[in-house]
Amino acid sequence: KAGVTQTPRYLIKTRGQQVTLSCSPISGHRSVSWYQQTPGQGLQFLFEYFSETQRNKGNFPGRFSGRQFSNSRSEMNVSTLELGDSALYLCASSLEPGPFYGYTFGSGTRLTVV
Amino acid sequence: QKEVEQDPGPLSVPEGAIVSLNCTYSNSAFQYFMWYRQYSRKGPELLMYTYSSGNKEDGRFTAQVDKSSKYISLFIRDSQPSDSATYLCAMGRGAGGTSYGKLTFGQGTILTVHP
Numbered sequence: 001k002a003g004v005t006q007t008p009r010y011l012i013k014t015r016g017q018q019v020t021l022s023c024s025p026i027s028g029h030r031s032v033s034w035y036q037q038t039p040g041q042g043l044q045f046l047f048e049y050f051s052e053t054q055r056n057k058g059n060f061p062g063r064f065s066g067r068q069f070s071n072s073r074s075e076m077n078v079s080t081l082e083l084g085d086s087a088l089y090l091c092a093s094s095l096e097p098g099p100f101y102g103y104t105f106g107s108g109t110r111l112t113v114v
Numbered sequence: 115q116k117e118v119e120q121d122p123g124p125l126s127v128p129e130g131a132i133v134s135l136n137c138t139y140s141n142s143a144f145q146y147f148m149w150y151r152q153y154s155r156k157g158p159e160l161l162m163y164t165y166s167s168g169n170k171e172d173g174r175f176t177a178q179v180d181k182s183s184k185y186i187s188l189f190i191r192d193s194q195p196s197d198s199a200t201y202l203c204a205m206g207r208g209a210g211g212t213s214y215g216k217l218t219f220g221q222g223t224i225l226t227v228h229p
Contacts, residue, residue, distance in 0.1 A: 004157070033215060043158070043202065043219040056215045090157050097215040099146035099206030100165075105157035 002027065004093050004106035012112045018079040021109045025072050025093030032074040033103060034066060037088040046089075049074055050097045078111075086113045117141045120203055120220025129229050133190040137203035137220045140184065144218075146206035147179045149188045151199045152222070158202055162188060193227045200224050 005024040013019050025032050034046040045058040049068035066076040078085055088110050092103040120137045146165055150158035162177040164170050170177045176189040203220040207213050
């Protein structure tokens with residue numbers, strides 16, 4: 001059974017550009033969450049999607065957005081990149097929203113903003 | 115003050131030692147308590163999952179939750195070099211709230227088990 005797949009694995013972007021990251025959840029999982037991981041702040045929740053609708057959003061500026069498609073695949077977008085956006089972006093999937101079913105994480109996309 | 119506090123370590127122990135990892139939290143709404151293990155260049159992997167207070171054992175791993183003290187622990191018995199990783203505690207709220215799907219993580223503890 002394939003795990004959570006995130007593409008690309010590594011990305012280098014210039015300040016001011018925008019970037020789109022992709023996440024394919026485990027087959028049958030309908031909930032997808034995104035987290036940002038940095039050495040200083042640790043893992044921080046960005047947002048969660050279920051049935052193509054954003055259910056929860058963390059405390060990040062509007063430059064961070066996402067969407068979910070009918071096949072449960074999800075993308076997140078960061079516009080007007082800043083140096084501080086350099087981080088590991090992790091996607092997690094679950095059967096349904098909420099911690100009851102447990103979340104499985106992908107290996108992440110390492111974004112470097114220069 | 116952060117909702118979840120975890121000693122970042124690093125923690126270095128000899129092979130075979132018992133390891134104790136801990137987190138404290140301040141939000142009484144947390145009902146789900148998890149421990150994740152993260153190897154370098156990998157995503158977090160769910161190790162243990164507990165709902166509400168109590169103990170749970172799985173092989174060499176034991177998770178304890180004390181909601182009255184807002185304190186959770188993970189014990190690793192007979193630690194192995196392959197246990198060397200970052201261990202993250204994570205907590206989730208009960209159903210019904212708008213933040214039901216959000217996990218709040220500790221900073222992570224870096225563990226090294228040397229032969």
